Amino acid sequence: MSDAALKTSSAGFPSLVTVLRAEPLLWLIAAIIVTGAITSEYYLTGQNIENLLRSVSVFGLLALGMTVVMLTGRIDLSVAATMIFSIVVAVKVMVLLGDGLGLRWLVKGNTYAGPSMPFLAIAIVTGCAVGALNGIGIAYFRIAPFIMTLVSLTALRGFNYVLTDGHPYYLRSPVFAFVGDQVVLGIPFSTLVFLAVLVALILFVNGTVAGSRFYAIGGSERAALYAGVRTERFVVLAYMISGFCAALAGILFTARLKSVDAPLASGYELTAIAIAVIGGTALSGGVGSPWRTLLGSLVFASGLNLLAIWGIGTWYQNLIVGTVLIAAVALSRIGRPRASS
């Protein structure tokens, strides 16, 4: 099956023909793009393509992290809250640091005016830390993944408000402008970041022993245990990857909005799950791949982009999204040999 075909080619990439034959999603994406080009003069404009690519980056990153976790048969509900939390913590920590050094890094109007690189580093570290906490709670304390990440989700959302007092922080330095707005050869910088992470994860998951452990744990955790795999460590690693992706998504997201605000990104975790599942990732674990998740993200982003170009009202958009989600998964079940139950 397609996953195996992709995997056995170790670190290399399969031939174009094999890929096209194995991926119905590619046809769907092509169909959407062709439909868009035919029905609207604005579809293939630089601006719209830029919009489309941008929307892939944030949701795509969340979905990539979610895919890794889902490979182990688990779930991470806290990704959206982590997105915002990591940025809020970065602001708070840097301002505190600045105060300690006698520098004012929060200027009038709640604008962050301190150095950007340490800021980004703290955000990433926070994301990984949240992931680690989730992973430890799940792997070592045996708390069910749904509950553990629901707890993180709830706590982090609460903290976002408490730490910010409901006020936004503005992020206006040139670094944020670059990350959020810069376009390189027609491709937004944020999409390049997403692609870099995608490639890294593809190589990791397909090409390293550690990567294959995720599939093993998801496929049959008992078998992996008996084979001597220290499943706990890999579970923690999976969640840390998810947290890392969430923090990175948060950086791209807030850099585009030039601000961070507590209520942002509400409900994005369910979208991330939906995208991962559209991309063929199984909730029970052991099935899925970053490449397929990329396709899922492209389907999702290009589909919504098309509906927006057509000016379809929000309620009908939601109706379509819900129906397509069910239909997409139903169709993929037809093609695939049935897992038990």
Next chain:
Amino acid sequence: MSAVGDTNAARSAPAIRRPVPFRAQIGGLSRIAILLLLVLTAQLVTPSFLAPANLQVILMAVAAIGVMAIGMTLVVIAGEIDLSIAGVAILACVLGGILIPTGSPVLVIGVTLLTGLVLGLINGILVAGLRIPSLIATLGMLGIARALANIASGGQALYPESIGPYVWLGRGTLLGLPVPVLILLALTILAIALTRFSIFGQALYATGGNVKAARLSGINVAAVRIAVFMLCGFCAALAGMLDSARLSYINPSGFEGIELSVLAVTVLGGAALSGGKGTIIGTLVAALIIGVVNNLLNQLGVSIYLQQVAIAAVILAVVLPDALKRESGK
């Protein structure tokens, strides 16, 4: 197959379950102990906590979410999940609400509950017939139902004030208790009977515990699944109706995000998302725990944002001992 990745429990694959012994039925003493501890603390902090008026406030606040959680518990015992309850609740209330001008309580209430059953049936067919994982099927249904509720109502609120029996469901009293609380109690008793004493209950636990074994012992797994989603849909519609009746207000944007709260209560009550475990009383105790914490924190004027953190801590505090017990027991 587990509804969501709950592979921790998969490490210990259980055989077919018999009806669960009583002590396990009440969801573990730790939960009740925590509830009592919370109530005691609350009474110390706010001396009027145990006043009948306040207890009534708590029970009323818990009624709707409790009804939904009962339905969700059944679904989770069967090894599935239902994220669509908010959409079902609102679409059911809207469709019933559209019939308010007819002036007929039977029509309004009937259509509301029937919609819940039908939506549950669709969920069940998607999961049992088309083999779509319940997380996705119900997530899709959530979006579809909410969108339909908006479209059907045109985004306008509906007021059931003129339908006496409808409003009575939310504001009336019977035998000295508010009707929503009575409905919650009645439903609890029925659900306990269903899970503990009926063949359907056994089939439920079996399906959730080990599907292969359930099939082999002759259980019609598809029928069980469809039935349980219909029950959950009915509960969602009923809960939606109770809330709408209480406020005398059907708002198409209502019940936002309630699915996570209900799931929190369900898993807090001891139900495992891998299936085969969970009790109605456990869920009810969990709902009361959350209700007590909310009430206490509101009385103390704690901001809703801090309350979220507190709830997360409470969930952790309840779930941790369970998890550690499981670990040491293996």
Next chain:
Amino acid sequence: MPAVSRRQLLKSAAGLACAAALPGLASTPASAAPVHDLLNALIKKYSDAAKAAMANTDIKALFEKDGFRDYLDVYPVGDLAGGFVWKPGMGASFTGPYSKLQIKAPFTDYLPMNEGPVLDKAKTYRIGFVFHGFNHPWLISLADTAAWEAARHPNVQLEVIDAEFDDNKMGQVIDTWIAKQFDGIVLWPSREAPMGPPVDRAIAAGIPVVSLDRRTSSEVISSEVLGNFYANGLQQGLYLQHAAAGSGAMICNRKDLGSTADSIRTGSYLEVIGNSPDYKMLANYHTNSQRTLAFKSTADALQAFKDIAIIFNTGGEEAMGALDAVREAGRLNSAPGGKKIIILANDDAREVLKEIRTGNMDMVAPYTPLIGDIGIRAVIMHIGHKAGLLPEAPPKLILTPNLPMITREKMTIEGIETLTPDEWPYAYGPEVAS
């Protein structure tokens, strides 16, 4: 922006003095001067007093903790564009295109525009209207007026999108309209900060943008149509002083922390009552415009405090939720001395007005959503000015007239004559049958 407020206020105050001397302006039910100017003068009076001192320690502490001063200082208060004078009774009546309800929009003569094709008659102008909460009564009425205005001009095409309180989505919608090369954009932002960059991008792409009610963080936006938050909170405070004579224990159901609606309304309310030492602040809840949350917090507060005399609500939904909780607990007349709990509300929804008529709620300060049409006209004018077809563009700050409060019986409080529910034709939302 702040420079406008103080100087304009002084002008208004001076104008007030002159207007009082002129007969003939007394065709309005209110006192001699337009109610807009009267309220502005009162805003200045209480703001100055609050800056000088706040005798009530509870209120002073809350005021400082939530940082109201910063928000209040930058909120524009001043004259209406083009010297417009508003009197109750003005405005067009029509059926809402979305809500199908009967609507009388008060400000259709503000920045007026004739029916029929606009600007270049041969061109079709595509305007985007993006907001949140199509299923919220206040917001659907906002969309109603915008759609009505657009429909008056055959060569204007309106695309209406609900961003469902996802600020990022609203930004994406605006980016799509930039790609589709729309002619103008009107938006209702939920939060200020995230909306700045998309608006900036639209302006940079040459598309005029007008915001309604809430503000964005963009400094280059074409125009902002602002509501009368300040006058809302002020009148809630004025009524309270009148009805409670300076004392009572209160709870507050507020909107989300950090939002303009919460800061300005609550802030101005506190400015008015801040120098009465006998008010007690029992609890503050942020119920975020949700009826069920306000219900819960009020129900629990009623159990915690037996002496609640006042419930302050920053919105109609909160007020309805609070009232329902009070009714369910049977505590409507449980203020000390067996008196009725005073319930203060904003947002002139029809269901709120019904409660005023029956005496359950004491007053409501209108915050009309029927301002969408102003936004559409303003953006069309901007488009025309940019294309050289109109000599002048509308001002950057388009204030809407301050509206007098509504009470069950007519009364005059500090020169403001209140209106009864029957005298207020502008209520929005469905009628509650009973």
